[in-house]
Amino acid sequence: MQKLDFAIIDAHIHQWDPYNTPHAAALAVKLLGKHPYLLDKVMRMVKPDDLIETLGLTNHVTSPYLPENYVQDLGHYQVEQVVHVEASWHKDKGKGVIGETRFIESLPFHAETVKLGGIVATADPRDSNFKKILQLHKKASSRFKGIRKMAAVHEDSKIHAWADEPHLYRNKKFLKGFEALAQYNLSFDAWVYSTQLSDMIALAKQFPETSIVLDHFGTPAGLFGQVGAQTGLTKIARENILIRWQEDIAELASCANVYTKMSGLLMPVLGHQFHKQNRLATKQEVYDLTLPLISHVLKNFGPYRVMFASNFPMDRVSTSLVNIIDAFSDAVLAYDPNALQQVFHHTAKQFYRL
Known part of the structure; x- marks a missing residue:
């Protein structure tokens, strides 16, 4: 195991509190928060099956996840600063999204927890008030760095859709x-499934002056096992998912304005079954599963356009944060012994202007 002798930057965490903010599960949490078994049962009854399958478990989204929770997950690792990325704020229409930025600014990020370096808020470029919403985000926080508008919609209808149309980035x-982002010197976090990477490539080529980061390596759903109705069913199907992902990642990497986050690789939607086995993946299992992905991305993007990000608490359903940092740092070390500080610190600092 590589011991990191520097404080890292975590370029992608989520913070929420269903007890005190607008949240899809707020009512159920307030009624049943002291009865986790019943709360889980209710969530599984009222939420669509595809969402539950994507999340894996319900308790890590019905429980608050705040700075002190993140610090507990860090174990012995030191983090210089974090970037909060929008987390499906319930009031998601128009100017309602500003509430999340204000909420994040109100949280206890300080010397005893962790420093907040940046906020990636959400806004919909299709909104007629898009520019005004960007200005309001900036007014709400000096740490506002850019936006994310998720576009992840899979060809398999039983895999959860995170957008209201399948090709949002071509709308x-x-x-x-989207033109306003470059005008305001703001970055864009993009999230698509690997089947949509061609949409991402087209977007990046149309806006070469906008800094874009692909979240979670483009999430090749079903790569490690069956998800949805018919994705990742067989070994050959999974090999085809990998080959298509590899080709599209290589083409995307040719766009000099695009970076990517080494994150989200333990989300259940990739086909992981650890949560169904009532256990967490070991550090060695995380390493073995993710090494081919990390190596391919580093080969194509280079360490100067790859940044570490935990995606916590979303990946906590499959393994611990310590195991992820252990395994990912070993994978980077295996590719290039001199790339650790670049990937785990410098890239995020440069991209988000921290």
Whole structure:
């Protein structure tokens, strides 16, 4: 195991509190928060099956996840600063999204917990008030760095859709609004499933002056096992998912304005079954599963456009944060012994202007 002798930057965490903020599960949490078994049962009854399958378990989204919770997950690792990325704030229409930025600014990020370096908020470029919403985010926080608008919609209808149309990044209204990001010197976090990487490539080529980061390596759903109705069913199917992902990642990497986050690789939607086995993946299992992905991305993007990010608490359903940092740092070390500080610190600092 590589011992990191520097404080890292975590470029992608989520913070929420269903007890005290607008949240899809707020009512159920307030009624049943002291009865986790019943709360889980209710969530599984009222939420669609595809969402539950994507999350794996319900307790890590119905429980608050705040700075002190993140610090507990860190174990012995030191983090210089973190970037909060929007977490499906319930009031997601128009100017309602500003509430999440204000909420994040109100949290106890300080010397005893962890420093908040940046906020990636959400806004919809299709909104007629898009520019005004960007200005309001900036007014709400000096740490506002850019936006994320998720576009992840899979060809398999039983895999949860995180957008209201399958090719959001090609929508004409979206593209017109998107022009404002470069004008305001803001970055864009993109999240698609690997089947949509061609949409991401087209977006990056149309806006070469906008800094774009692909979240979670483009989430090749089903790569490690069956998800949805028909994704990742067989070994050959999984090999095809990998080959297509490899080719598209290589093409995306040719766009100099695109970076990517080494994150989200333990989400159940990739086909992991650890949560169904009532256990967490070991550090060695995390390493063995993710090494081919990390090596391919580093080969194509290079360490100067790859940044570490935990995606916590979303990946906590499959393994611990310590195991992820252990395994990912070993994978980077195996590729290039001199790339650790770049990937775990410098890239995020440069991209988000921290």
